[in-house]
Amino acid sequence: MSFIPGQPVTAVVQRIEIHKLRDGDNLILGFSIGGGIDQDPSQNPFSEDKTDKGIYVTRVSKGGPAEVAGLRMGDKIMQVNGWDMTMVTHDQARKKLTKKGEDVVRLLVTRKSLENAVRQSMMH
Amino acid sequence: MDTDSIHSGYSHHSNRSRGSNKQSERSSRDRHKSHSRDSSSRSDKNVTISASSAQPQQPDQGSAPTDAQDDNWGETTTAVTGTSDHSLSQEDLAGFGKETEGPVEKLNCVRFLPLALILALGLLVLVTPLSFLVLPQLMWPERLQPCGTACEGLFLSLAFKLLILLLAGWALFVRPARASLPRIAVFRALLGLLTLLLLLSYWLFFGVRILDSQDENYQGIVQFAVSLVDALLFIHYLAVVLLEIRHLQPCFSLCVVRSTDGETRHYNLGQLSIQRAALVILEHYYKDFSIHNPALLTAAKSRAAKHLAGLKVYNVDGAGSDAATAQSRAKIAAAARQRDTSHNELYYEEAEHERRVRKRKARLVVAVEEAFTHVRRLQEEEKKKLPGDEMDPREAAQAIFPSMARALQKYLRTTRQQHCHSMDSIQAHLAFCITNNMTPKAFLESYLMAGPTLQYTRESWQTRQWTLISEASVTSPLRHGSEFQLKSSDFSLVVTSKAIPHLKLSEEYVHPKSHKFVLQLQSETSV
Numbered sequence: 338m339s340f341i342p343g344q345p346v347t348a349v350v351q352r353i354e355i356h357k358l359r360d361g362d363n364l365i366l367g368f369s370i371g372g373g374i375d376q377d378p379s380q381n382p383f384s385e386d387k388t389d390k391g392i393y394v395t396r397v398s399k400g401g402p403a404e405v406a407g408l409r410m411g412d413k414i415m416q417v418n419g420w421d422m423t424m425v426t427h428d429q430a431r432k433k434l435t436k437k438g439e440d441v442v443r444l445l446v447t448r449k450s451l452e453n454a455v456r457q458s459m460m461h
Numbered sequence: 462m463d464t465d466s467i468h469s470g471y472s473h474h475s476n477r478s479r480g481s482n483k484q485s486e487r488s489s490r491d492r493h494k495s496h497s498r499d500s501s502s503r504s505d506k507n508v509t510i511s512a513s514s515a516q517p518q519q520p521d522q523g524s525a526p527t528d529a530q531d532d533n534w535g536e537t538t539t540a541v542t543g544t545s546d547h548s549l550s551q552e553d554l555a556g557f558g559k560e561t562e563g564p565v566e567k568l569n570c571v572r573f574l575p576l577a578l579i580l581a582l583g584l585l586v587l588v589t590p591l592s593f594l595v596l597p598q599l600m601w602p603e604r605l606q607p608c609g610t611a612c613e614g615l616f617l618s619l620a621f622k623l624l625i626l627l628l629a630g631w632a633l634f635v636r637p638a639r640a641s642l643p644r645i646a647v648f649r650a651l652l653g654l655l656t657l658l659l660l661l662s663y664w665l666f667f668g669v670r671i672l673d674s675q676d677e678n679y680q681g682i683v684q685f686a687v688s689l690v691d692a693l694l695f696i697h698y699l700a701v702v703l704l705e706i707r708h709l710q711p712c713f714s715l716c717v718v719r720s721t722d723g724e725t726r727h728y729n730l731g732q733l734s735i736q737r738a739a740l741v742i743l744e745h746y747y748k749d750f751s752i753h754n755p756a757l758l759t760a761a762k763s764r765a766a767k768h769l770a771g772l773k774v775y776n777v778d779g780a781g782s783d784a785a786t787a788q789s790r791a792k793i794a795a796a797a798r799q800r801d802t803s804h805n806e807l808y809y810e811e812a813e814h815e816r817r818v819r820k821r822k823a824r825l826v827v828a829v830e831e832a833f834t835h836v837r838r839l840q841e842e843e844k845k846k847l848p849g850d851e852m853d854p855r856e857a858a859q860a861i862f863p864s865m866a867r868a869l870q871k872y873l874r875t876t877r878q879q880h881c882h883s884m885d886s887i888q889a890h891l892a893f894c895i896t897n898n899m900t901p902k903a904f905l906e907s908y909l910m911a912g913p914t915l916q917y918t919r920e921s922w923q924t925r926q927w928t929l930i931s932e933a934s935v936t937s938p939l940r941h942g943s944e945f946q947l948k949s950s951d952f953s954l955v956v957t958s959k960a961i962p963h964l965k966l967s968e969e970y971v972h973p974k975s976h977k978f979v980l981q982l983q984s985e986t987s988v
Contacts, residue, residue, distance in 0.1 A: 369987040380983050395985050427984055434988045 346423060348447040349455050350415055355406040355442050366434060366442065367401020368394050368408055373427030383411040385449065391415075392422045392430045394446070412446040419443075579634065582656060586693060587627070589660055590619060593667055593686040601675050608680040615683045622690045629697050633704070640743075642736045643929060644936045648703050656696055663689050708733050713939050713958045717742055721758055721952040724750055729961070736935040739947055742956060743927060751911040753952055756877035760810075764803065814875075821872040822909065828868040829901040832861040836895055858892035873908065881917050882908065925949060 357364035372381055374390045383393045394412045397404050414422045417433045425433070434442060594616075597605060663685075671682060708731035715738065718725045726749050730738055836857050844851070852860065869887065873879040894904040907916060929935055930953075931945035941960035946953050 366988045369985050371983070371985045377983055396987070398987075427986065431986045431988060 348413075348415060349451040350445040350447045351407070351451060353403075353406050353408050353444045353446055355402050355408065355444065357440050357442070358402045364435070364437070364440070365401070366403050367398040368403040369396040370414070370427075370430055370434070371395040373430060374424055375426045375428075384413070389413075390424075392425065392427075408444070408446065409448065412448050414444055414446050416445040417442055578653070582653060583630065585660055586630075586656070587623070589663065590623065590686040590690050593663075593671075593689070594619075594683060597671065597676070597679065597682055600672070601677075604675070604677050605679045606677050608683070612680055612683055615680070615687055619683070619687050619690060622687070622694060626690065626694055626697060629694075633697070633700060640740055642740065642935075644736060644934075646737075647734065647936050652696065652700050652703070655699075656693070659689075659692055659696065663692075707731065708737075712961055713738075713941070714961055715742065715956055715958045717746070718955045719750060719753070719952055720955060721753065721755075726750065730939070730958075732938055734936050734938055735931055735933060735943065735945055736929060738939055738958075739927075739929050739935075739945065739956070742954070743947065746954065747914045749913060752881060752914045752917055754877065754881070754911065755951060756880070764807070767803065818872075818875050821868070821875050825865070825868040825872045826901070826905065828865040829905055832865045833901045833904070835861050835864075838898065854892040854896045855888075857895055858888050862888055862891060869908065878908070878911070886917075 355366055357366055370392050372378070372384075372390060372392045376390065378384065378390045379387045381387065381389070381393060383395070384391070392414045394403075394408060394410055394414065397408055397410050414430070416422055417430070418439065420433045422430055422433070667685070670676065671685070676682065710731050711729035712732055713730050715728050715730055716725060717728065726745070728742060728745055730741060733741070839851060866884075870879065873882060890907065891904060926949070928948040929945060930948055931943075933940075933943060933945075935945075939958050941958065944955070944957045946955050
């Protein structure tokens, strides 16, 4: 998850498909996001690099669609339905996630443990 | 109080007669007698180079008799009548005043010499232009060409310029002497010499060009006189700049430390000679430094004596082999090894003293507050109803004083201030506070805190002769790092000077519209 300016960002990602739950008139996903290029990155408790302005999952509600799909707290969302999430404002990220027309969102998320797992499997 | 005015009169006389050993020669232009304006309420301080032996002894002799009657006033004061106490104090002070009037007569003529010089110069300044105008009229009146309006204009301007010159000279030079300095004031002497030189050269020209040749052009003569007055006005301008304005801009910061208890103050002064700087510092000393109380230093002295008395050195290996330094070094080494518990004593003693002072203070505050509740200002309407009970402030003070006298005396004894305040002064202060509608706290403030020397009665501060001790000449200007000492009979003030550094101030322009801000948010949205 390190970011070297000028180089493409590389990360080990996991695909997560969340089916939105219909709650009255709303479609909820069951997690909260924080971060964005208009926010203060130094207060992000989940990021390794405190200048990382990406979108992070700050809370996952128990039993919700996100937890069921395998999203964990502290994940960094890289893409939502093909839309990039590494250089967006907080509001743009929210909009991409809560489009009324879509029932399913496909996320690409990354976390530290993924990298470790890949590295370990490569070493063997 | 009647006796108070007599008291101040005596001390005032003894002050003025306590003249000076060597006056500074202040020569300048001046007309009026400055001596009659000597009614300043401040004493003449003597600053001499060599300490004179006789005079410092007298303040101690004078204050001893007043001390003896002070100690018992707290216990024995029941009802204070007007006559008995005042007559006692008047006799004592009469004796005190007479003692100091001894070596007076021989100093008078020395003191008046600069005044005589000033008067002479002033008279010369006044007479010279007028004589330039009058002498041709007297000596060859028929040959003088009459001059009309131009001369009249010149006469008018001459008259007004002379008037202005006299007023300005009076304002600048006719002032009561602040002090007598050890050496002459260099600038004043130079200015006097310059004036004299100017007058002499004008007289010379007048004598040679006008009197000898008997010039007929009267207008030219009048213009000559007017030019003299102009030149004198410019010399006066020079005097103002040199004597008053030059030392206003601060260049040096002086640190003044009192040698006995280390009280320190800092003052900013301009470019002055050392003797003038010493004078300024002394004036500030009387209003800034708290009064010097020798009773507070006895504890430290007794401790020091105990340190020294502890060890004795015996010479075992034969006489005369050891130098004195080896002995003292042995003493220091032994003292360092010894387990000294005197710090323990000091700590507990100070804690105990603090507790005692606070207890006495609490009792005092309560007593004074209660005493003040007994006195009330009489309103206008009530004056007609109760004609018999009225008292003026002095009587009211005497009436309520006994109830607080004991507590006050005990407090002063504990804080070792009892010699600074006599019973008269306390009653006078009480009457003053009652007259001005002050609260008990305002009355007590002068006893709870040690105030500056000016605050106390004249006896404790007026008898001051100071000696200026300096390695550099006292008329040399102050420099960075110059040090000198002002010695008084009980203590000395050590003064060091540092130059104020050259300050470099740069500017930074801030555009009024350049203040822009950005919010740093931390929002968390649930989706």
